[in-house]
Amino acid sequence: MKHAYFTKPSPLKTLGINELIAKGGKLREEHGRLTMDDFFFEWILNLIEATKNHEKYREKECINLIASEGLKSPAVREMLSICQDLESRYAEGTNTLEGLVKERYYQGQKYITPIENLVASLLKKLFNCTWVDIRLVSGTHANLATFKGLSMVTRNNKMIVAPLRCGAHISHDYTGLAGSIIGLETINHAYDLDELNIDPDKSATIIEATRPGIVTFGGSLFLFPHPVKELVEVSREVGAYIVYDAAHVLGLIAGGQFQDPLREGADFITSSTHKTFPGPQGGVILANSDTERMREAIKSVQHSVFPLSTSNTHLGRLPAVGLVALEMKLFGEELAKQTIRNAQIAGEYLYENGLKVLGENKGFTRSHQLAIDVQAYGGGKVVAEKLEKANIILNKNLLPYDDQRNRENPSGIRVGFQDVTRRGFMKDDIQHLCDLMLDVIRNRKTPSQVRGEVMELRKKFTEIKYGFKSVEEVINYVGKYA
Numbered sequence: 001m002k003h004a005y006f007t008k009p010s011p012l013k014t015l016g017i018n019e020l021i022a023k024g025g026k027l028r029e030e031h032g033r034l035t036m037d038d039f040f041f042e043w044i045l046n047l048i049e050a051t052k053n054h055e056k057y058r059e060k061e062c063i064n065l066i067a068s069e070g071l072k073s074p075a076v077r078e079m080l081s082i083c084q085d086l087e088s089r090y091a092e093g094t095n096t097l098e099g100l101v102k103e104r105y106y107q108g109q110k111y112i113t114p115i116e117n118l119v120a121s122l123l124k125k126l127f128n129c130t131w132v133d134i135r136l137v138s139g140t141h142a143n144l145a146t147f148k149g150l151s152m153v154t155r156n157n158k159m160i161v162a163p164l165r166c167g168a169h170i171s172h173d174y175t176g177l178a179g180s181i182i183g184l185e186t187i188n189h190a191y192d193l194d195e196l197n198i199d200p201d202k203s204a205t206i207i208e209a210t211r212p213g214i215v216t217f218g219g220s221l222f223l224f225p226h227p228v229k230e231l232v233e234v235s236r237e238v239g240a241y242i243v244y245d246a247a248h249v250l251g252l253i254a255g256g257q258f259q260d261p262l263r264e265g266a267d268f269i270t271s272s273t274h275k276t277f278p279g280p281q282g283g284v285i286l287a288n289s290d291t292e293r294m295r296e297a298i299k300s301v302q303h304s305v306f307p308l309s310t311s312n313t314h315l316g317r318l319p320a321v322g323l324v325a326l327e328m329k330l331f332g333e334e335l336a337k338q339t340i341r342n343a344q345i346a347g348e349y350l351y352e353n354g355l356k357v358l359g360e361n362k363g364f365t366r367s368h369q370l371a372i373d374v375q376a377y378g379g380g381k382v383v384a385e386k387l388e389k390a391n392i393i394l395n396k397n398l399l400p401y402d403d404q405r406n407r408e409n410p411s412g413i414r415v416g417f418q419d420v421t422r423r424g425f426m427k428d429d430i431q432h433l434c435d436l437m438l439d440v441i442r443n444r445k446t447p448s449q450v451r452g453e454v455m456e457l458r459k460k461f462t463e464i465k466y467g468f469k470s471v472e473e474v475i476n477y478v479g480k481y482a
């Protein structure tokens with residue numbers, strides 16, 4: 001039954017939320033009968049409308065090239081929608097050194113414990129490691145727990161990170177989580193602008209001289225695999241743990257198409273579960289618990305997860321994460337290969353058509369991303385905003401040679417190809433998309449002229465590939481083998 005309030009005609013019906021807020025006091029004076037309840041009901045209607053509009057706009061009308069976002073399959077979405085009760089529950093407690101449930105402080109865990117254990121087992125198998133923590137609610141949370149845990153166990157508050165402008169995430173930086181929340185002193189890796197990568201020789205000297213407790217790799221602008229194996233020995237010598245932040249590239253690692261950090265000598269992988277790994281928003285930490293050194297570190301990281309930084313662990317996302325592990329096992333290689341291929345095709349095409357795509361001497365990228373210098377067209381902010389008007393959504397980005405303080409108006413844009421690849425874009429579609437981007441960037445057409453063409457192109461792709469269409473399809477598929 002419709003609530004009586006929603007059927008009541010309201011004098012505010014025609015106003016948008018911003019007008020309501022701006023004119024709220026005045027309107028109340030003009031219409032003495034307006035109460036706080038009127039505002040509440042109007043805001044709820046506006047909220048529902050904005051939500052529906054968002055779903056249509058970003059899901060159906062835009063082409064999404066934000067490199068840090070993922071696209072879930074229909075089966076994964078369905079799995080999330082099944083977890084209505086689970087999404088309301090708690091499972092605080094401790095885990096074993098295999099990443100399984102040891103003790104829970106709440107009753108009612110009859111099925112929650114197997115769910116947590118199954119998801120942990122699926123991820124350990126997929127990434128070929130012996131320990132995982134799935135309780136993190138985001139990639140930033142995974143970094144928080146790992147950096148804090150390791151700084152406690154090493155009693156060392158120095159951490160080596162890529163410079164922010166060269167791709168580190170804000171959570172690695174002294175101005176963000178690492179420095180401002182955990183109190184770590186961050187020291188920059190040396191960075192080679194020609195290679196668009198960490199300089200292993202110079203960084204080895206920095207590690208030797210500064211003797212940090214943590215050496216990090218990985219980042220948000222992440223075009224080429226980082227020199228992990230080159231820096232393992234010196235990191236071990238000074239007693240540092242290596243943390244590889246795979247937030248952007250976890251799906252590519254799962255598909256075997258990027259570096260394999262744990263095999264190269266990284267001690268921990270931290271990650272989001274919703275970028276190239278196309279799951280629900282959440283976080284994860286992976287490692288091997290096979291040495292005393294690692295077991296000590298893992299215990300400290302686990303302590304940082306619980307009780308230091310979690311209470312509820314957003315349980316409702318976990319079965320969907322497990323399902324993504326299956327999708328990545330079956331389709332991850334093909335998806336990762338095509339994602340990287342699409343990024344390289346776009347790099348080549350945009351470069352040939354006059355854009356300054358970074359890394360041309362190295363094939364532009366080995367990941368899902370491109371970095372493009374658009375200073376000649378007004379800078380990253382201007383270009384990203386113009387493309388947005390054409391319904392092509394990407395973000396401005398600092399480039400490795402930018403002034404770090406220039407975050408508001410950096411030289412570059414970052415373009416990610418994981419979403420369009422999962423929708424089925426192949427070479428011709430990618431080049432078509434690049435033409436539309438060039439039309440806007442080079443002012444060949446106005447953004448509103450291009451918007452219709454973008455929506456037409458988007459409409460051609462009606463499926464999400466490299467995954468399952470429904471939970472039933474998963475059951476039928478797996479049932480054949482189980």
Ligand SMILES: Cc1ncc(COP(=O)(O)O)c(C=O)c1O
Pocket residue numbers: 068137138139140141143168169171218219220245246247248271272273282283
């Ligand atoms: C390298 C890196 N680490 C961590 C994060 C944070 O992840 P989350 O948004 O899941 O907190 C990001 C976000 O984009 C990232 O790029």
